[in-house]
Each structure stands twice: as C-alpha cells, then as structure tokens.
Amino acid sequence: MEKEAAELLERTxxxxxxxxxxxxxxxxxxxxxxxxxxxxxxxxNRICRSVQEGNS
Structure with missing residues (x-):
C-alpha cells in the first residue's frame, strides 16, 4: 500500500x-x-525615415 502511494505521489x-x-x-x-x-x-521605422530623408 505505501509503495503504491509513494509511486502515485512521485507520478503526480x-x-x-x-x-x-x-x-x-x-x-x-x-x-x-x-x-x-x-x-x-x-x-x-528606421527604413521609412531614411527613405523620406533620401527623397527630400
């Protein structure tokens, strides 16, 4: 009985x-x-800023 309880506890x-x-x-x-x-x-956002600055 105790062995089964220990195994159940271990499994849990x-x-x-x-x-x-x-x-x-x-x-x-x-x-x-x-x-x-x-x-x-x-x-x-960094790419968008660089594109806008390049077009200006």
Whole structure:
C-alpha cells in the first residue's frame, strides 16, 4: 500500500513538473515573439525615415 502511494505521489510530482516546464516554455516563446515584433517595427521605422530623408 505505501509503495503504491509513494509511486502515485512521485507520478503526480513528475506530471506537475512537466506542466510547469511546458508553461514556462510557452511564456518564453510568447515573450520572444513580442521582442521580434518590436525589433521589426524599429527597423521598419528606421527604413521609412531614411527613405523620406533620401527623397527630400
């Protein structure tokens, strides 16, 4: 009985650890996407300014 309870507890702990890891990885991917979008917009704005200055 105690062995089964220990195995169940161990299995539950492992599943919780895996869930937390997956949650952390999803969050990191989301943050990276927003950082990439910000960098793209900065570059786009810089290119637009240089084009406008070149046409002036």
């Amino acid at each position: 702990a492992v599943l919780e650890a895996v869930r937390e890891l997956e949650k952390s990885q999803r969050k990191n991917r989301r943050v990276k996407v927003f950082q990439n979008d910000k960098k793209l917009m900065e570059n786009y």
